[in-house]
Amino acid sequence: MTSTTPIQGNNQGRISRRFAELKQQNRAGLVTFISAGDPDYDTGLNNLIALSESGADVIELGMPFTDPMADGASIQKSSLRALTAGQNMQKTLQMVRELRKKDQDTPLVLMGYYNPIYCMGVDTFLAQAAEAGVDGLIVVDLPPEHDDELCVPAQKHGINFIRLATPTTDAKRLPMVLENTSGFLYYVSSTGVTGAAAPTPEKVEGEVSAIRAHTDIPIAVGFGIRTPEQAERIAKFADAVVVGSALTDCVENAATPAAGTDAIAELTRSLAKAVREAR
Amino acid sequence: MTTQTTNSSMPEIGPDARGFFGRFGGRFVAETLMPLILDLQKEYEKAKNDPEFYAELEALQKDYVGRASPLYFAERLTEELGGAKIFLKREDLMHTGAHKINNCLGQILLAKRMGKKRIIAETGAGMHGVATATVAARFGLECVVYMGSTDIDRQQPNVHRMKLLGAKVIPVTSGTGTLKDAMNDALRDWVTNVDSTFYIIGTVAGPHPYPEMVRDFQSIIGREVREQIMEKEGRLPDSLVACIGGGSNAMGLFHPFIKDESVRLIGVEAAGYGIDTGKHAASLKGGTPGVLHGNRTFLLQSEDGQIQDAHSISAGLDYPGIGPEHAWLHEVGRGEYVSATDDEALEAFQMTCRLEGIIPALESSHAIAYAIKLAPTLPKDHLMVINLSGRGDKDMATVTAHLADQLED
Numbered sequence: 001m002t003s004t005t006p007i008q009g010n011n012q013g014r015i016s017r018r019f020a021e022l023k024q025q026n027r028a029g030l031v032t033f034i035s036a037g038d039p040d041y042d043t044g045l046n047n048l049i050a051l052s053e054s055g056a057d058v059i060e061l062g063m064p065f066t067d068p069m070a071d072g073a074s075i076q077k078s079s080l081r082a083l084t085a086g087q088n089m090q091k092t093l094q095m096v097r098e099l100r101k102k103d104q105d106t107p108l109v110l111m112g113y114y115n116p117i118y119c120m121g122v123d124t125f126l127a128q129a130a131e132a133g134v135d136g137l138i139v140v141d142l143p144p145e146h147d148d149e150l151c152v153p154a155q156k157h158g159i160n161f162i163r164l165a166t167p168t169t170d171a172k173r174l175p176m177v178l179e180n181t182s183g184f185l186y187y188v189s190s191t192g193v194t195g196a197a198a199p200t201p202e203k204v205e206g207e208v209s210a211i212r213a214h215t216d217i218p219i220a221v222g223f224g225i226r227t228p229e230q231a232e233r234i235a236k237f238a239d240a241v242v243v244g245s246a247l248t249d250c251v252e253n254a255a256t257p258a259a260g261t262d263a264i265a266e267l268t269r270s271l272a273k274a275v276r277e278a279r
Numbered sequence: 280m281t282t283q284t285t286n287s288s289m290p291e292i293g294p295d296a297r298g299f300f301g302r303f304g305g306r307f308v309a310e311t312l313m314p315l316i317l318d319l320q321k322e323y324e325k326a327k328n329d330p331e332f333y334a335e336l337e338a339l340q341k342d343y344v345g346r347a348s349p350l351y352f353a354e355r356l357t358e359e360l361g362g363a364k365i366f367l368k369r370e371d372l373m374h375t376g377a378h379k380i381n382n383c384l385g386q387i388l389l390a391k392r393m394g395k396k397r398i399i400a401e402t403g404a405g406m407h408g409v410a411t412a413t414v415a416a417r418f419g420l421e422c423v424v425y426m427g428s429t430d431i432d433r434q435q436p437n438v439h440r441m442k443l444l445g446a447k448v449i450p451v452t453s454g455t456g457t458l459k460d461a462m463n464d465a466l467r468d469w470v471t472n473v474d475s476t477f478y479i480i481g482t483v484a485g486p487h488p489y490p491e492m493v494r495d496f497q498s499i500i501g502r503e504v505r506e507q508i509m510e511k512e513g514r515l516p517d518s519l520v521a522c523i524g525g526g527s528n529a530m531g532l533f534h535p536f537i538k539d540e541s542v543r544l545i546g547v548e549a550a551g552y553g554i555d556t557g558k559h560a561a562s563l564k565g566g567t568p569g570v571l572h573g574n575r576t577f578l579l580q581s582e583d584g585q586i587q588d589a590h591s592i593s594a595g596l597d598y599p600g601i602g603p604e605h606a607w608l609h610e611v612g613r614g615e616y617v618s619a620t621d622d623e624a625l626e627a628f629q630m631t632c633r634l635e636g637i638i639p640a641l642e643s644s645h646a647i648a649y650a651i652k653l654a655p656t657l658p659k660d661h662l663m664v665i666n667l668s669g670r671g672d673k674d675m676a677t678v679t680a681h682l683a684d685q686l687e688d
Contacts, residue, residue, distance in 0.1 A: 070467070
């Protein structure tokens with residue numbers, strides 16, 4: 001955490017509290033991603049609650065965007081399904097408020113691209129996100145070079161700004177990436193888009209330990225992790241394992257919206273079990 | 280070159296160290312790409328100060344591209360309109376038929392210096408794709424071009440040209456299958472193939488240093504105009520007119536004149552069916568500031584920050600954004616940004632064919648269309664230069680379909 005004090009909002013330090021609990025339990029956490037409002041608002045809310053009830057330790061909720069440049073086919077399609085069904089930023093924040101009525105503990109991280117936030121207005125967005133119960137932000141197209149845009153203001157609202165590190169982030173650049181990162185660091189284990197093939201766990205383990213030499217912040221590993229077996233392998237050394245495309249595929253492949261929610265719950269349960277048994 | 284009055288109240292020409300022109304520009308990209316973009320910037324800074332780089336570029340511009348492109352006095356167009364004296368900058372006569380090659384040559388020389396083996400590009404009308412495929416063939420590098428499936432249908436001749444030149448053309452079906460989606464997929468390719476690949480962006484947009492770099496490579500257009508008009512008329516032009524999609528031909532023409540206060544810089548956006556119909560590609564006139572494809576600029580978007588589809592009869596202008604330096608010139612009032620509709624462009628296209636024996640690209644026809652409105656209101660000693668950024672052979676199918684009735688007469 002940085003030294004900036006929260007000025008408003010109800011972020012109760014959920015992210016750091018959650019990672020402290022995980023450390024105490026000597027296990028990795030499960031971080032799950034779905035796009036907000038996919039395939040529609042009501043089903044999307046059910047899916048979000050299913051994640052919370054099925055063992056997700058941290059929830060990433062995608063803010064749909066028409067042009068998700070860093071995402072593969074699965075998340076692109078989930079964004080467009082949500083937008084077609086009328087999802088927008090207000091509805092996404094409303095989903096967070098609904099979740100918070102049932103779940104006060106699971107950290108919720110909004111993930112997406114800068115433009116919808118910029119268009120809403122950074123201050124308006126941050127004030128409403130903090131009030132809704134958002135704990136962190138991952139904004140793919142805001143590298144540390146643009147920390148003044150959203151990262152620094154977010155921390156003033158008590159919202160963690162979670163930065164991505166990638167295989168192209170070398171030792172020289174890493175301190176800059178870590179500087180204003182709070183909550184956890186998201187290690188993108190492969191170059192490429194979300195949903196791409198996963199690299200070997202051995203390679204990722206080496207890269208994660210290289211980052212640990214620079215920081216004590218928890219490290220979540222994602223990109224290309226789809227199955228409980230893969231999650232278990234990564235959970236042996238990472239502080240958390242991120243699964244996204246495999247969950248959005250559940251929505252795409254479902255015969256009915258309710259079947260999609262069931263599939264998300266089932267996959268989340270099996271992933272949660274895998275990370276709990278990894279060590 | 281004569282000394283000219285410079286506008287001392289003009290803010291400093293960008294970009295600054297972070298890639299901003301005023302509040303526009305920047306480097307809004309994923310972390311995976313940041314190290315690549317910083318490398319590219321370093322390499323470009325080195326190349327800029329290397330006489331050998333420019334010697335090689337100039338030799339190719341002369342013997343391979345055919346530069347300098349003529350500055351042609353359009354006598355009959357001038358006579359017909361009865362006002363300003365009109366000159367056409369003949370980029371249509373350059374190798375591959377448009378100004379796009381100027382930028383591609385510069386970038387591929389950089390790619391070579393950086394030891395990259397694979398070239399990727401996005402294309403709308405296909406002119407940038409053809410120019411990229413051309414330079415990739417010339418330098419023996421693998422080439423992959425992303426093109427929206429909608430554009431592939433309406434620009435078949437250019438698809439064949441790219442394939443003949445050895446490029447692989449990948450149809451983009453994600454999103455709406457147009458230029459913006461082609462750019463998304465090119466960025467996704469780049470983020471995946473970071474070590475081997477050089478991304479040749481075709482316009483003055485994208486993350487820093489692309490807007491600066493593409494501008495610099497295209498500025499040869501304006502530098503030549505400056506010399507040519509001094510030779511022909513003994514003074515600077517009074518106005519420069521160019522069409523704008525992303526804005527590379529316009530920026531290339533405008534840039535060497537930005538500090539010459541007396542020269543009007545007129546950018547013509549594509550108004551499609553009309554700006555009030557919502558079916559257009561005029562990002563400055565009909566858009567709002569936002570962040571897309573690595574830069575902050577004016578975008579066609581909803582109130583919720585979702586990008587909207589552009590529409591123009593010309594595939595090359597069919598982009599929902601505009602280069603950040605244009606956004607800045609617009610904001611500080613140095614550039615005048617106007618628009619021309621599909622119908623006006625078609626009329627200008629025909630007029631240029633019949634009066635000058637030149638078939639202009641539909642993109643360039645937008646610039647001519649505005650000049651047709653403006654020139655009659657100006658005195659006969661007003662010197663106007665229109666950038667004829669490309670030739671219209673590629674547009675035959677589109678034009679024939681729209682003008683079917685008239686052409687039968």
